[in-house]
């Protein structure tokens with residue numbers, strides 16, 4: 625199943641540009657808001673499975689067509705956005721760190737940084753803004769101290785995230801603090817849609833990457849995660865209670881701009897394209913603060 629947020633309405637996808645309006649098709653039982661769907665994820669999945677099972681009679685259903693510009697974050701109001709640092713050996717090495725042992729390095733991207741998959745992003749003045757393509761987990765069932773074996777059962781689905789990072793703010797101060805430098809407006813594009821784990825080729829081994837102006841910068845596979853999805857959800861849930869609709873950015877592979885020699889950061893006019901096998905793609909373009917459109921509207 626693929627579930628999209630089209631202008632604030634839940635849409636069950638039948639193609640990359642068409643789907644079934646959930647609220648209309650369910651006569652108001654589910655949707656249109658995405659957050660309430662995650663609150664009733666099990667019931668929603670049963671309903672959605674029945675819809676797919678009767679897809680041949682879909683002609684009478686309320687079909688919607690949409691464009692990329694209408695897509696917002698598939699979970700637009702998570703109560704928590706958890707993000708993991710240094711979760712690929714190659715990225716830990718390029719960043720000059722030992723691969724972490726024990727608890728994964730964890731920070732938040734504040735929810736006001738959340739946006740849809742195809743955003744215009746304003747570059748903070750005086751900053752070094754960098755890219756980090758990441759597999760993002762959407763939580764579907766409350767997870768509290770779950771085992772690794774049970775962890776996937778608490779995942780609603782997977783999507784793409786860009787953990788856009790301003791390295792000056794990220795590394796300022798006497799101790800590392802990641803959350804502020806990674807939480808400027810629209811620094812957390814998520815989407816284009818949620819894909820349930822059973823509908824991706826192998827949820828533990830997906831190719832992911834990104835390019836800047838067509839030049840490939842990152843090219844990895846999620847099988848190289850130090851803490852794979854199940855372990856992350858389990859380990860995090862022993863400290864944090866993960867809630868339906870929460871997002872977990874799982875970390876980025878190597879190839880970030882800060883680790884390049886010479887270093888390379890995003891400039892006004894740059895176009896960032898990100899992809900994950902089976903999940904789709906994202907496109908951001910970057911503008912300088914002076915040239916930027918109003919970013920006070922950060923609706924995700």
Ligand code: ZN
Pocket residue numbers: 707708709756758787873875876
């Ligand atoms: Zn990251």
